[in-house]
Amino acid sequence: MTAGVLVVAGALLGLGGAIAGALLPKGWRVRAATALIWAACGCEAAAAIHVLAIDRPIVLRSTELLPFTGVTLVLNSLGAFFVLLVVMVAVPATLYGIGYASHGLDTRTAACVFPLFVTTLLLVPTAGSVATFMALWELMALTSLLLVLVDHSASEASRSAGTWYAVLTHVGAATILVAFLILAAHSGGQTFAAIAVHARHLASGVRALVFMLALVGFGSKAGAVPFHVWLPKAHPEAPSPVSALMSGAMVALGVYGIVLVGDDLLGGGPVWWWLVVLVLGGASALFGSLHAASSTDLKRLLAYSTTDNIGLVLLAVGAAGLYDATRHPLLAALSLVSALVLLFNHAAFKGALFLSAGSVQVATGSRDLDRLGGLLRRMPQTGALFLVAAAAISALPPLNGFIGEWLLFQSLLHGAVIGSTAADIAIPLAVAALALTAGLTVVAFVKAVGIGFLGRPRSESADEATEVPRTMRLAVGLLVAVCVVLGVAPTLIFPAVERAVKTALPGLGTRILAHGVDLQVVGLRGMLAPAALAGSLAGAVVGIMVLRRALSRQPTPRVVEAWGCGRQLQTARMQYTATSFAEPVQRVFDDVLRPVQDLDVTHVAESRYVIESVTFANTVDDAIERSLYTPVIRAVRRWGQVARRLQPGSVHRYLAYGLGALVILLVAVAVMG
Amino acid sequence: MGSLQLRHVDAGSCNGCEIEIASVFGPVYDAERFGTRLVASPRHADGVLVTGPVTRNMAVPLKKTVEATPQPRVVIAVGDCAHDCGVFRGGYGVVGSVNDVVPVDVSIPGCPPHPTAIIEALRGITRR
Numbered sequence: 001m002t003a004g005v006l007v008v009a010g011a012l013l014g015l016g017g018a019i020a021g022a023l024l025p026k027g028w029r030v031r032a033a034t035a036l037i038w039a040a041c042g043c044e045a046a047a048a049i050h051v052l053a054i055d056r057p058i059v060l061r062s063t064e065l066l067p068f069t070g071v072t073l074v075l076n077s078l079g080a081f082f083v084l085l086v087v088m089v090a091v092p093a094t095l096y097g098i099g100y101a102s103h104g105l106d107t108r109t110a111a112c113v114f115p116l117f118v119t120t121l122l123l124v125p126t127a128g129s130v131a132t133f134m135a136l137w138e139l140m141a142l143t144s145l146l147l148v149l150v151d152h153s154a155s156e157a158s159r160s161a162g163t164w165y166a167v168l169t170h171v172g173a174a175t176i177l178v179a180f181l182i183l184a185a186h187s188g189g190q191t192f193a194a195i196a197v198h199a200r201h202l203a204s205g206v207r208a209l210v211f212m213l214a215l216v217g218f219g220s221k222a223g224a225v226p227f228h229v230w231l232p233k234a235h236p237e238a239p240s241p242v243s244a245l246m247s248g249a250m251v252a253l254g255v256y257g258i259v260l261v262g263d264d265l266l267g268g269g270p271v272w273w274w275l276v277v278l279v280l281g282g283a284s285a286l287f288g289s290l291h292a293a294s295s296t297d298l299k300r301l302l303a304y305s306t307t308d309n310i311g312l313v314l315l316a317v318g319a320a321g322l323y324d325a326t327r328h329p330l331l332a333a334l335s336l337v338s339a340l341v342l343l344f345n346h347a348a349f350k351g352a353l354f355l356s357a358g359s360v361q362v363a364t365g366s367r368d369l370d371r372l373g374g375l376l377r378r379m380p381q382t383g384a385l386f387l388v389a390a391a392a393i394s395a396l397p398p399l400n401g402f403i404g405e406w407l408l409f410q411s412l413l414h415g416a417v418i419g420s421t422a423a424d425i426a427i428p429l430a431v432a433a434l435a436l437t438a439g440l441t442v443v444a445f446v447k448a449v450g451i452g453f454l455g456r457p458r459s460e461s462a463d464e465a466t467e468v469p470r471t472m473r474l475a476v477g478l479l480v481a482v483c484v485v486l487g488v489a490p491t492l493i494f495p496a497v498e499r500a501v502k503t504a505l506p507g508l509g510t511r512i513l514a515h516g517v518d519l520q521v522v523g524l525r526g527m528l529a530p531a532a533l534a535g536s537l538a539g540a541v542v543g544i545m546v547l548r549r550a551l552s553r554q555p556t557p558r559v560v561e562a563w564g565c566g567r568q569l570q571t572a573r574m575q576y577t578a579t580s581f582a583e584p585v586q587r588v589f590d591d592v593l594r595p596v597q598d599l600d601v602t603h604v605a606e607s608r609y610v611i612e613s614v615t616f617a618n619t620v621d622d623a624i625e626r627s628l629y630t631p632v633i634r635a636v637r638r639w640g641q642v643a644r645r646l647q648p649g650s651v652h653r654y655l656a657y658g659l660g661a662l663v664i665l666l667v668a669v670a671v672m673g
Numbered sequence: 674m675g676s677l678q679l680r681h682v683d684a685g686s687c688n689g690c691e692i693e694i695a696s697v698f699g700p701v702y703d704a705e706r707f708g709t710r711l712v713a714s715p716r717h718a719d720g721v722l723v724t725g726p727v728t729r730n731m732a733v734p735l736k737k738t739v740e741a742t743p744q745p746r747v748v749i750a751v752g753d754c755a756h757d758c759g760v761f762r763g764g765y766g767v768v769g770s771v772n773d774v775v776p777v778d779v780s781i782p783g784c785p786p787h788p789t790a791i792i793e794a795l796r797g798i799t800r801r
């Protein structure tokens with residue numbers, strides 16, 4: 001019962017944060033709201049840890065709060081894992097928000113909505129009924145939408161981003177709602193517990209419809225292809241702490257939804273469902289990583305990389321379902337473990353990356369890699385933290401990204417045992433997609449670090465950049481510390497992950513992973529010793545450094561300008577740019593990326609042979625947006641125009657409509673009556 | 674020394690000296706037998722082979738090239754022009770001889786110098 005009190009107290013503290021943000025004067029509101037949010041995070045984290053420890057859900061019910069349905073909160077182990085994930089991002093993001101406040105987060109609206117957003121993130125995984133879930137889900141969507149629009153007066157781009165996000169997230173919410181309503185209608189109750197009992201006995205067509213609707217809805221929140229188009233628009237415009245939370249935590253809740261409906265409520269499904277998930281995952285991973293490799297806007301790059309990472313998670317979720325459907329419980333559990341570990345890791349390093357991208361933006365006023373450079377020297381701590389986070393997302397040992405991808409590889413490589421033709425084709429392709437994605441991710445982040453932080457500054461503002469306030473660096477440091485700790489000692493979170501997985505896939509008696517210092521997949525041949533790996537890597541680095549010092553007889557090095565063929569005028573603009581770095585990738589994947597290049601040469605009036613100026617533009621639009629969404633938007637516009645003709649503003653015509661409707665109604669009644 | 678990697682800089686020559694250098698490294702004289710070699714970047718070199726008087730456009734690039742060559746390094750001035758501006762002395766585009774711009778270690782006279790003279794000077798450095 002005490003744990004239930006903690007859940008409620010967390011919710012109330014979060015609301016208190018929102019109220020404090022709305023009412024207190026400017027100097028106080030962000031700090032007070034942050035303190036209350038931390039308290040809320042503390043309560044929810046304590047409740048989550050309690051649930052994981054006793055491995056029994058907490059159930060809370062109130063009939064007064066929501067009209068007609070009441071509120072049902074159920075915190076089970078799966079939800080508890082996600083609550084911990086949200087807390088892990090929310091605490092650093094809000095800490096970062098204190099230093100970042102003057103960049104749009106200290107207005108009354110933002111200071112009120114931000115705590116509310118965090119609170120809904122914390123509560124969504126605790127929702128135990130359709131009504132509660134949808135209410136929290138919508139509140140989460142609305143608050144995040146408001147936060148994306150914090151800067152709306154500043155730019156057209158942020159308004160357009162807001163529109164895209166609003167439409168996609170609400171289409172998603174609508175399909176989720178329909179899915180849940182179908183389930184509730186067939187279950188005689190709207191609590192998840194009641195649904196879980198009845199959903200297994202539904203007709204297979206209904207179950208498939210529900211799953212596909214939920215996949216569309218939650219996929220759009222998770223940023224999976226082809227519903228990802230809002231991510232690269234909304235993330236760059238949102239304030240950085242909000243991007244970090246949206247990309248680290250909110251997107252993860254989309255995956256939570258898929259697991260909730262697919263495994264928890266429907267109790268798994270036939271092979272083809274999961275092949276759809278697998279295909280979505282593979283497509284997202286490849287498409288996201290390709291666009292990340294060719295983006296030149298730092299936050300856009302990170303947004304696409306979110307799609308890429310969610311793709312990997314969906315690969316794991318799809319594989320889990322596939323193994324489950326073909327009765328390989330151990331492999332299913334291992335895949336789901338890797339999905340959750342990947343999500344947790346993603347939240348840590350993507351949070352760190354978005355926050356440091358925010359620091360770069362604060363320090364230089366730009367997110368365009370082609371205008372940055374030389375930041376490692378000017379912002380050494382932010383730069384070093386970004387570097388470590390980039391290494392983590394590139395899955396380099398001994399950091400956490402490596403562990404997640406290793407687990408996913410293990411679960412996929414052992415998949416040869418299934419013996420279903422479709423799976424035999426899909427699983428090797430998934431391995432190939434994973435491998436290609438890993439390579440492209442490295443390209444994207446070598447570019448981000450190499451162009452953004454190394455070399456010489458490409459603009460005056462980058463040259464004058466100075467380190468950001470201490471709280472902001474500390475916030476990024478916390479997340480990077482998580483990356484390092486989970487890379488060296490990943491077994492720390494495995495008890496929690498295992499409990500969560502067993503909630504989603506009940507009926508698995510044995511352990512999935514041995515919880516020693518080393519990682520061992522029980523029942524399969526797969527072993528990794530992250531601590532030893534980290535130790536030997538560190539030893540090698542130290543050894544090489546010592547050896548170099550001992551062996552070198554060099555005089556003090558001479559510092560000279562970079563060799564530029566002796567040219568007299570050598571400016572920072574002659575360096576490799578993000579665009580030129582991405583060009584080979586862009587050329588190889590021309591058919592997918594479809595870049596638009598525009599070369600404009602102006603000659604002097606006197607002679608065609610003398611050139612006055614040359615302009616070159618290279619834009620890589622989203623091909624999916626162009627070919628899938630633009631026609632739909634155009635069609636909707638056209639319908640709008642048609643509908644407008646029905647409403648010309650003439651009172652006579654409206655009266656005629658009324659009369660016509662009445663006549664039709666009377667005739668209908670007469671005929672049927 | 675044994676081996677010498679050279680980066681060639683044309684500081685404003687009439688290209689007569691270049692023709693001789695080409696023949697020095699061609700099949701007939703084949704200076705590579707004596708451990709000398711032309712390389713593409715001063716970063717790979719331990720000497721700079723300069724021809725011609727130093728013109729205004731080439732003064733800074735010459736300095737930068739010598740500066741970019743790791744130490745210890747030699748600067749070899751090939752031809753009369755490199756030595757004392759030769760026939761171009763007093764030209765409006767000429768800054769001065771190579772020695773006016775960067776310190777010269779070895780000077781090879783001749784307009785243009787014969788390949789054997791160039792080889793002799795290079796062998797004097799490589800001692801082979």
Ligand code: SF4
Nearest residue numbers: 686687689690752754
């Ligand atoms: S020394 Fe003679 S051959 Fe060499 S560059 Fe001068 S003029 Fe030409």
